[in-house]
Amino acid sequence: MSDSENLEQALNEHDLSTEAALADVNEDDDEDEDAEPITAQKVLDILETAWTNEMCAPELLQHQTDMLELMLSQVAHMEEQMKDLDKNDFRFVVHQMELERIRYIMASYLRCRLQKIEAFTQHIINQDETRDAADKRLSSEEAKYAQDFAQHVDEYFTKVATRYMPNQQRGEAEQRIVAPNLMSHVFLKANVAVSGVIVGVDDEEVDLTPGSQHIIPYQLVADLVQKNQAQLI
Amino acid sequence: MSRSNQMFGDNAFDLLKDLKRSAQTIPAFDDDGVRQVLEEIKAIFEENVAQASSYNNSGDRSLWPLLNYRHAALQRNKRCLLAYLYERMQRIKAMRWEFGPIIPSDIKQALCDPEVQFFNNYSKSLASYMRSVGDGQGIDLTGNLRPPKSLYIEVRCVENYGKFELDDGEVVHLKKNSQHYLPRAQVEPLVRQGILQHIA
Numbered sequence: 001m002s003d004s005e006n007l008e009q010a011l012n013e014h015d016l017s018t019e020a021a022l023a024d025v026n027e028d029d030d031e032d033e034d035a036e037p038i039t040a041q042k043v044l045d046i047l048e049t050a051w052t053n054e055m056c057a058p059e060l061l062q063h064q065t066d067m068l069e070l071m072l073s074q075v076a077h078m079e080e081q082m083k084d085l086d087k088n089d090f091r092f093v094v095h096q097m098e099l100e101r102i103r104y105i106m107a108s109y110l111r112c113r114l115q116k117i118e119a120f121t122q123h124i125i126n127q128d129e130t131r132d133a134a135d136k137r138l139s140s141e142e143a144k145y146a147q148d149f150a151q152h153v154d155e156y157f158t159k160v161a162t163r164y165m166p167n168q169q170r171g172e173a174e175q176r177i178v179a180p181n182l183m184s185h186v187f188l189k190a191n192v193a194v195s196g197v198i199v200g201v202d203d204e205e206v207d208l209t210p211g212s213q214h215i216i217p218y219q220l221v222a223d224l225v226q227k228n229q230a231q232l233i
Numbered sequence: 234m235s236r237s238n239q240m241f242g243d244n245a246f247d248l249l250k251d252l253k254r255s256a257q258t259i260p261a262f263d264d265d266g267v268r269q270v271l272e273e274i275k276a277i278f279e280e281n282v283a284q285a286s287s288y289n290n291s292g293d294r295s296l297w298p299l300l301n302y303r304h305a306a307l308q309r310n311k312r313c314l315l316a317y318l319y320e321r322m323q324r325i326k327a328m329r330w331e332f333g334p335i336i337p338s339d340i341k342q343a344l345c346d347p348e349v350q351f352f353n354n355y356s357k358s359l360a361s362y363m364r365s366v367g368d369g370q371g372i373d374l375t376g377n378l379r380p381p382k383s384l385y386i387e388v389r390c391v392e393n394y395g396k397f398e399l400d401d402g403e404v405v406h407l408k409k410n411s412q413h414y415l416p417r418a419q420v421e422p423l424v425r426q427g428i429l430q431h432i433a
Binding site (some may be wrong): 049068092097100103104106107108110111115118141142144145147149152153155156157159160161164165210225 | 267274275278295303311314315318322326345346347348350351354358359365366367372373374376378379380383384406417423
């Protein structure tokens with residue numbers, strides 16, 4: 001565990017800059033809640049949770065652009081600092097390793113989202129259109145990517161096949177929409193006590209105690225994951 | 234239909250079976266197969282249209298089952314054909330992640346024009362997404378594919394590559410069969426391209 005403690009120390013050294021950055025973000029978003037001081041460790045925790053949730057959930061979850069941007073600037077900042085360190089210093093190796101890990105988490109997280117976007121393109125675009133600007137699942141970059149991707153796929157299909165088909169057979173694009181199976185089972189860990197979660201078709205209720213683990217169809221607990229009352233493992 | 238032992242949909246199904254059985258990264262685009270399926274779709278459709286109009290005139294309900302049967306065959310053909318294209322598309326996408334933005338020439342021969350175009354489009358929009366992520370700082374998502382286990386890895390050169398400069402300015406000569414101990418993050422692309430081989 002010395003690695004993470006080391007990181008924590010290193011990261012805490014830069015808390016001030018992170019707070020400033022976060023204040024910026026909050027200003028941009030016109031959020032009226034108080035800018036709570038947030039440590040780099042906290043950002044990492046949030047990202048890690050988002051990452052595991054994203055990996056386990058069948059559908060696309062809320063994007064984490066703010067956290068990701070914070071972390072990216074933090075990583076850049078740390079890299080800057082590390083240039084002054086002696087390369088043979090033990091701390092250098094540890095920090096470098098930790099940075100690699102963080103980078104992997106971020107890359108893997110975004111990759112996972114792209115995979116879902118590519119698999120369920122039309123479904124995700126349609127769903128996001130019905131949502132308010134505040135709780136769109138796609139970040140603006142992802143939205144553009146999804147649109148582009150849908151268009152390219154369509155172009156490809158048209159060029160190779162559908163334009164040679166009889167007119168009445170061409171449409172039916174809505175038949176081709178792929179949606180994720182929300183009833184697939186996931187592993188879940190409760191963060192806080194939640195009572196009366198309905199499981200199964202016959203309205204059976206279960207109380208979740210903090211830290212308890214369950215296997216449960218995703219759709220029944222999707223809102224708990226959304227509200228961070230539980231996390232997927 | 235004149236062909237004796239063949240059923241509707243056989244051609245389309247063959248397309249899929251061939252694709253599934255091939256061990257290559259991506260087999261050559263089956264131009265003939267696709268055209269045959271498209272022709273079959275067209276033929277079935279025209280027969281159906283002809284019969285539907287005669288049904289409208291005569292009101293002969295005995296034609297119903299045949300119409301339905303043809304419609305089902307048509308749907309099946311279409312579905313198989315699109316599945317074939319979709320699967321190829323998945324493989325083309327995987328290639329972008331594996332080989333980077335340029336298609337190796339031996340694989341390019343196996344693709345048809347729209348597929349090459351799709352690859353280029355896909356590659357472009359992926360690149361512009363990676364650049365725009367994180368407030369314009371950009372992340373290379375095609376790196377960091379595996380969880381990092383150690384900072385440095387031992388690699389062996391499979392072919393002569395020449396000089397390779399590391400981030401800190403150090404220059405390494407990558408000669409065939411030489412072994413090096415290098416930072417994983419920087420040599421990962423070379424390992425994926427097959428120039429270096431990761432040894433335990």
